[in-house]
Amino acid sequence: MRLSLLSAALLAPALASHAAEDAPLFLNASQLSIATGKPSLVLMSGASTHIPVWSLSGGTEGQSVCGVVTGLPNDCGGVRVEITVTSTDTETSPAFEDVYRVHLSQMIEGAPFTARHLQGDPVRTTLPAGPLHSRSIVLNAYYKVQPGAPLCVRIQREPGDPADTFTRPMGLAAVKITPVKAPAAPFVVQDVPGYNSWPMLQAMGDKLVCVYTRGSGHTIGEDARATYARTSTDGGKTWTPETTVANSPGYGDVPVGKGLDSTGALLAWVRRVGKEWHQDLYRSTDGVNFTLVTTPTLDPRPVQITDIFSVPTVGLMALWFAGDYGDQGPTHSWGKLTSTDDGKTWTQTTIESGLTKAQWPTEPSAVYLGEGRILAIGRTESGAPTTERAQFQMTSTDHGKTWKREQTNITNVLISTxxxxxxxxxxxxxxxxxxRGQAGVLWRRLVKPESVFEHPLRWPAPEAVAAGSDSTIDAGNVNATVIGDTHYLSYYSGKAPNTAVQVSVLKAPAGEAK
Incomplete structure (x- = not known):
């Protein structure tokens, strides 16, 4: 990344006075310099108002501008980066979208200024109702920083992204950088030597039950891998001794889904992989002792069966997906399982088949909203550095009989369950x-379901609720539950061969959401 050293030197004292804790820092157009391409510094005018902006093309790729921010407070753990954009073009309307991304790095003493570079994810937004309107767009909600070190910010428009449909220039007026305190540290469920991973967390009354697995690495079929459980009655601070859920000779046992039956007993799907591939359902009334309920014969054979939830007039429901992570398709599918006898027997239904890898929703999570409506979010397996790498939203209005799958605007993902x-x-x-990856952040997007149920591109910006390892496959796989007004989030974090199962705790959101 090319930086203007003169601009950086001039900018530093100008922003130093804004370094109070949590006070935002700003870069206006005159404090930014050309980084790549040939964007132009112009005035966008309306009546007697003239706004200096960087004009970023809607047709020419590779245009970006940059600046340097100093004076980050000593107690901040990260920063949130937003931009303000506007346009005077008469074609501006909500029929179009544009796409931006931010590049971030820090100038750390004794290290190359490229060492902490993060290429942000593309962010798509709908244009406003007409020209002269301004938009604030969050490009990165939490970038981990070292307080006191200069922060390099580069803003780039992405007219080559398939979601950027507005071919006219857009004006970048300002960049806002807000220092954010680090999220609270998590509690540890299990951190004995080994690859403690893939936890499932379920509330049983006031008790938390965490079902997880341990092996020698990021593998699912090794004989050394077994599934265990621990319980907590003090909100995750302390945990009972580990008990074994499943340790099948010649197989690796991995929990993949959880839920409750109609009596309040815990149900846990455990994938058993060895010379064959099975999905075993276990039941527990205390979170300590588990009994095998069933091993259903399923075709197509699921990669996983995910969390169990209740749907009126149907019974228990769980979503599944089938295919191969390494196959581009079109061989992938997903569907549902339903049970009317508390999980003793299951009926399998395929919802979609013949999908390519880019179309395939994996590891879905679903909630019943009432009046026959179900909303599910699925992981994407796409590795594209565009808005095509986004979570899927699947919805049903008839208790799960029929479904609609659409892409969301949730693009800050990397194999994110x-x-x-x-x-x-x-x-x-x-x-x-x-x-996963360099970001190493556990995000939450908070929304009123009715605002996105038919509008999957309207999910609001995320907030960071926990931070973990940036070792790509050695952290992740959040699974959440709730007790009263508190959310509990289990995930794993570390670096192979040793990772830990952790639980972050936060208050349930109150008040309004978008």
Missing amino acids: PSLILDAKTGLLSNYYYQ
């Missing part, structure tokens, strides 16, 4: 997911 919680008191929906 979702977990949904619908709060009964407020009706607010929390979508939790861990962005």
Whole structure:
């Protein structure tokens, strides 16, 4: 990334006075310099108002501008980056979208200024009702920082992205950088030597039950891998001794889904992989002792069966997906399982088949909203650095008989398994997911379900609720549950061969959401 050293030197004292804790720092257009391409610094005018902006093309790729921010407070753990854009073009309307991303790095003493570079994810937004309107767009809600070190910010429009449909220039007026305190540290469920991973967390009354697995690495079929459980009655601070759920000779046992039956007993799907591939359902009334309920014969054979939830007039329901993570397709499918006898028997239904990898929703999480409506979010397996790498939203209005799958605007993902919680008191929906890789952040997007049920591109910006390892496959897979007004989020974090199962705790959201 090319930076203007003169601009950086001039900018530093100008922003130093804005370094109070949590006070936002700003870069206006005159404090930014050309980084790549040939964007132009112009005035966008309306009547007697003239706004200096960087004009970023809607047709020419590779245009970006940059600046340097100093004076981050000593107690901040990260920063949130937003931009303000506007346009005077008469074609501006909500029929179009544009796409931006931010590049971030820090100038750390004794290290190259490229060492902490993060290429942000593309963010798509709908244009406003007409020209002269301004938009604030969150490009990154939490970038981990070292306080005191200069922060390099580069803003780039992405006219080559398939979601950027507005071919006219857009004006970048300002960049807002807000220092954010680090999320609270999590509690540890299990951190003995080994690859403690893939937890499932379920509330049973006031008790938390965490079902997880341990092996020697990021593998699912090794004989050394077994599934265990621990319980907590003090909100995750302490946990009972580990008990064994499943340790099948010649197989690896991995929990993949959880839920409750009509009596309040815990149900846990455990994938058993060895010379064959099975999905075993276990039941427990205390979170300590588990009994095998059934091993259904299923075709197509699921990769996983995910969390169990209750649907009126149907019974228990769980979503599944089938295929191969390494196959581009079109061989992939997903569907539902239903049970009318508390999980003793299951009926399998395929919802979609013949999908390509890019179309395939994996590891879904679902909630019943009432009046026959179900909303599910699925992980994407796409690795594209565009808005095509986004979570899927699947909805049903008839108790799961028929479904519609659409792409969302949730693009800050990397093999990010979702977990949904619908709060009964407020009706607010929390979508939790861990962005693996360099970001290493557990996010929440909070929304009123009715605002996105038919509009999957309207999910609001995320907030960071936990931070973990940036070792790509050695952290992630959040699974959430709720007790009263508190959300509990289990995930794993570390670096192979040793990772830990952790639980983050936060208050359920209150009040309004978008």
